[in-house]
Amino acid sequence: MGGALALRLELDGYACDWHKSGRSALADLKSGRHDLVISDIRLPDLSGEAVYTSLLEQGQGIPPFIFMTGHATVDQAVRLMKRGAVDYLTKPFEPEVLLAKLRELSACREGGAAVSRLGISPSMRAMEDLLARLAPHDASVLIMGESGVGKEVVARWLHGLRHDGTDRPFVALNCGALPESLMEAELFGYEKGAYTGALKARRGLLEQAEGGTLFLDEIGDMPLAMQVKLLRALQERRIRRLGSETDIAVNFRLIAATHQDLKTRIEQGAFREDLYYRIHVIQVRIPPLRERREDILWLARRFMVESAVAVAAGAEGRPLLLSPAAERALLDYAWPGNVRELKHVIERACLLTQGPMLSAELLFGKASKQPKSTLEAPLGDWLSSQERAYILQALATQDWRVQDTAKLLGISRKNLWEKMKRLDIRRKGEEPS
Structure with missing residues (x-):
């Protein structure tokens, strides 16, 4: 034991x-x-x-x-x-x-025990130290990182540090998941009769986050018109529901996240510079998994333990193990889908395993020998090919339903369409757009 x-x-x-x-x-x-x-x-x-x-x-x-x-x-x-x-x-x-x-x-304990929830690599430990220093303050935080690195996990971790032991709300919205016509009502709420179908008043997310944290994921996808209204709410700390003439005071901490370069979006006229500086008080960058390889096996084993299937499948209740070949395969892979992809791979293997050991074949499939392609081809080409394969696999599991696939991947429908176009992903027999 x-x-x-x-x-x-x-x-x-x-x-x-x-x-x-x-x-x-x-x-x-x-x-x-x-x-x-x-x-x-x-x-x-x-x-x-x-x-x-x-x-x-x-x-x-x-x-x-x-x-x-x-x-x-x-x-x-x-x-x-x-x-x-x-x-x-x-x-x-x-x-x-x-x-x-x-x-x-x-x-x-004063100072707390040396416990890490985010990773064991030096970069993640340094980020945890930064978050611990930020926790007591209410300054806005912008989290940068590729899709799948765990931006919402980090946001929730920071929220937990700030409000540990209290029942303060953590309210999240993916800005790329809602059409512009619905986003204002979602964020600011509405009064009864504000529009057709508004049968009763509803608090928006800015009100629901009172005393806690508002997390706006993929803020780079927020429509310009909504950016103006969000900026005003952040400056004045007051909002007005749709159909109302009364201002409501709001108090929340804003944590925003994006995988995009917001400065480039500003140059393209797609993001407001004044809002950028408002949310960019503190920037936290989450490195992709390929840049913190020390975390790969640590995360993999953690996902194995978290899986109820893994615990049940272990011989005599023992946790599942990774074979040496499986460990090498995990470390050799570039992980274009980052932590999200790693979690999916581990969960799938835990479901399919018939013994206490997870093999490389079980993780990646018999025909999927993981080449050390970072040495055989330019990194950009390798990452694109892996990203394409990952998206194709996700589409196949969702029967090519784009909305469901986007949800599975943790990105917006618009973002997925853009990736499919860039990577030339289309269903068999479908003509290029």
Whole structure:
């Protein structure tokens, strides 16, 4: 159990030292470098309680202890809690119970525990540090990054840092997913009778985000007319519903995201420069997965653990494993769809596997030997070919329904049409446009 639990904690971003005996753990704990101890009561040599007592007798500060055992008694639990133990878990228990306790302890510790939710690469750790510094402030944030890198995940992470433990709203809108005719009503709301079909008043997203976060994804696709109205709302912190003559005060933090170069959009006359500077107070760039390869296997294993299918499929309840060839294939692939594509690949393999090991063939298909194409062809050509193959696969799974495919890929219908045109993607027998 110890090895599986250590793996589960590492996949959630915790750095773990696993010891198979009490004496080994006690020697390591004397270094004073640990933030928390999870110990079984029954160990091969010393008991967990004996380890705890030995540290107490040293007269120095010790990290919090969480004890676990399959042989719990009320007296033992009370005795340990009175002596300072943080918690006491009776086996069997769900890992999420332990993880919830760790998150609670991390939030209470000054400075927090070294837990990463976004990645283990230096670039992602640096980004987490930046987000932690931004969290207490209400300045607008612009998140830049390719499709699929996890811009909404980062936005939600920042929102969680800012409003941890509170029920503040996180309201999201993909600006490329709605036609201009509907966007104003969606953002600003409307009064009863404002237009045909408005049978009752409705709060817009700017009102719904009160006291929390408004996340506008793909803001580069927002129509110019709506950009003017959004800018005014940000400047005045007041809005007016459709069909109303009364202003309503609003208070929210804006986080915007885009995969486009907004300066280029400004030059093209498609984006307002004044709005750009309004939302560009702080810029956060999420690097594509190919630039942070340290995260690939970490994310893959995390997706395996998160999948209920993976947990059920593991032999005797053990988590699934990646074969050495599968690890090489994951690392060699360029991931044009970034983290979203990686998650889809892992989830598909978890559904199809019949054993505890995920192979390269299961991940990519027997005919899909992943070439080291970044060395055999120009990077741009390689990325385009992989992007084309990825979109074709997504279209096939959705029976070529563009709207459904765009939703699956996490991009707007307009964006998907543009990619299909650029990459010459069309259904068999369809004439070029």
